[in-house]
Amino acid sequence: xxxxxxxxxxxTELFTEAAVREIDARLIAAVGGDPYVLMQRAAWxxxxxxxxxxxxxxxxxxVCGPGNNGGDGWVLARLAEDAGFDAWVVSLRADxxxxxxxxxxxxxxxxxxxxxxxxxxxGTAESLALADVVVDAVxxxxxxxxxxxxxxxxxxxxNRCERPVLALDLPSGLMGDSGxxxxxxxxxxxxxSFVAAKCGLYTGQGRALSGxxxxxxxLESAAEAAADPLPPAAFALxxxxxxxxxPARDLNAHxxxxxxxxVLGGDSGMAGAALLCVxxxxxxxxxxVSLGTRAEHAAALVAAQPECMVRGLEAADELDAMLARASVxxxxxxxxxxxxxxxLFARVLADSRPRVLDADALNLLADAPRTLSGAVLTxxxxxxxxxxxxxxxxxxxxxxxxxxxxxxxxxxAVVLKGAGSLIGAPGETPRLIDAGNPGxxxxxxxxxLTGVIAALLAQGLxxxxxxxxxxxxxxxxxDLAAGEGGERGLLPSDLLSPMRQLLNDAGAAALPGNRSxxxxxxxxx
Numbered sequence: 001x002x003x004x005x006x007x008x009x010x011x012t013e014l015f016t017e018a019a020v021r022e023i024d025a026r027l028i029a030a031v032g033g034d035p036y037v038l039m040q041r042a043a044w045x046x047x048x049x050x051x052x053x054x055x056x057x058x059x060x061x062x063v064c065g066p067g068n069n070g071g072d073g074w075v076l077a078r079l080a081e082d083a084g085f086d087a088w089v090v091s092l093r094a095d096x097x098x099x100x101x102x103x104x105x106x107x108x109x110x111x112x113x114x115x116x117x118x119x120x121x122x123g124t125a126e127s128l129a130l131a132d133v134v135v136d137a138v139x140x141x142x143x144x145x146x147x148x149x150x151x152x153x154x155x156x157x158x159n160r161c162e163r164p165v166l167a168l169d170l171p172s173g174l175m176g177d178s179g180x181x182x183x184x185x186x187x188x189x190x191x192x193s194f195v196a197a198k199c200g201l202y203t204g205q206g207r208a209l210s211g212x213x214x215x216x217x218x219l220e221s222a223a224e225a226a227a228d229p230l231p232p233a234a235f236a237l238x239x240x241x242x243x244x245x246x247p248a249r250d251l252n253a254h255x256x257x258x259x260x261x262x263v264l265g266g267d268s269g270m271a272g273a274a275l276l277c278v279x280x281x282x283x284x285x286x287x288x289v290s291l292g293t294r295a296e297h298a299a300a301l302v303a304a305q306p307e308c309m310v311r312g313l314e315a316a317d318e319l320d321a322m323l324a325r326a327s328v329x330x331x332x333x334x335x336x337x338x339x340x341x342x343x344l345f346a347r348v349l350a351d352s353r354p355r356v357l358d359a360d361a362l363n364l365l366a367d368a369p370r371t372l373s374g375a376v377l378t379x380x381x382x383x384x385x386x387x388x389x390x391x392x393x394x395x396x397x398x399x400x401x402x403x404x405x406x407x408x409x410x411x412x413a414v415v416l417k418g419a420g421s422l423i424g425a426p427g428e429t430p431r432l433i434d435a436g437n438p439g440x441x442x443x444x445x446x447x448x449l450t451g452v453i454a455a456l457l458a459q460g461l462x463x464x465x466x467x468x469x470x471x472x473x474x475x476x477x478x479d480l481a482a483g484e485g486g487e488r489g490l491l492p493s494d495l496l497s498p499m500r501q502l503l504n505d506a507g508a509a510a511l512p513g514n515r516s517x518x519x520x521x522x523x524x525x
Contacts (some may be wrong), residue, residue, distance in 0.1 A: 259458020
């Protein structure tokens, strides 16, 4: 079976449930038209993955539902028993007559121990705690609503048993397209996804519920692959996708080659947000960084970051000289929404330079929506909700759909932040960031991201590429920083050194012959 290496790929193609069904149908045709062949292959793939993850496991409890996902579980029980495991199946009597022909066949082929939930719910739940590993085979793709009460009880029993959980294809209760769970949902330690990677495993609640993910495409030969593969709905990017993300710098490069970022923000009492943005832009390789802020903050900010050119601004007409020197504008960190902010906002939107809008700049945009070709917007779910005039819950209910609506309304690159951040732009296949951690849910992280993206724009990356590369760099740096000191208490400034390290590692990969930048020094002031 096709079980991937432990090192994640640079890019993973993600598919909708409809596309997965089409791929599955093509594969069934390629193997002679018998769906049971794929059910057996899925079970073998799951057993191989289980052995790799838990090599000492000897007892398995398999919780099986009514459909083909349950059929995969019944077949896995039989294969595990044949391989020397002590396996038993838990199911509902209400499901006995339901399911496809293949699922019914899988149920009939199992001759081992079976427990019926309705006969003894408490005793059956207790049996799960006796297993070395519990296998979730209740629901796969196709779920459109919260699980019914009996299935929800099975799912909650899996979550309460405090045993390692292997989910087949999807954690039961999770929607494969949106990554949302409208009701009870299994919290898995490992999810083995079949045929193709599902969008919902990589964003929203899917990242939290799926645990480690592996993919088996169920192919046994190249001849079984479709000659005309379906296009993916999105590409998931891992940290290794940063390799060669930026071209190597010429040995005679100067600061002007790396662009000039102008940060605008830091209203009264909010200078810290602007400072974080400035520091991120500097550490992400911008050649020059200027800051326009409230005059009361200028002296303190120069002292805090002498590499930044700081100017106190009290009116938008004072911006012209700064704009004339800038190649990219970052608007929003600590901007506020008062008259000062509104005047800067109006002046920047009248300018044609590449722009990154975040925080209160997005709130001001929501008050007066307009298209912003060439810009990058970086909303979190609450800001995205205001930009679209909906609730935050509606954004999170289908993040891919929300991203598409934002791109359509504002005609520019958009980073929809959150677990599994999504990046889209007109005419582009969305990117998903398969990195980041809960420790990054702290004030100031978004200001940092704004500076990163602005710096990449200044160095010549197009808006969409700068948006997804910046989001990946930001998330990967968060993972490195959390690896050193833990997630709890992680601060935005903790990411600055890892960001620089990751960028230089990526730049080194782009050097001819992997030339070491530490040995080949050059450039001029």
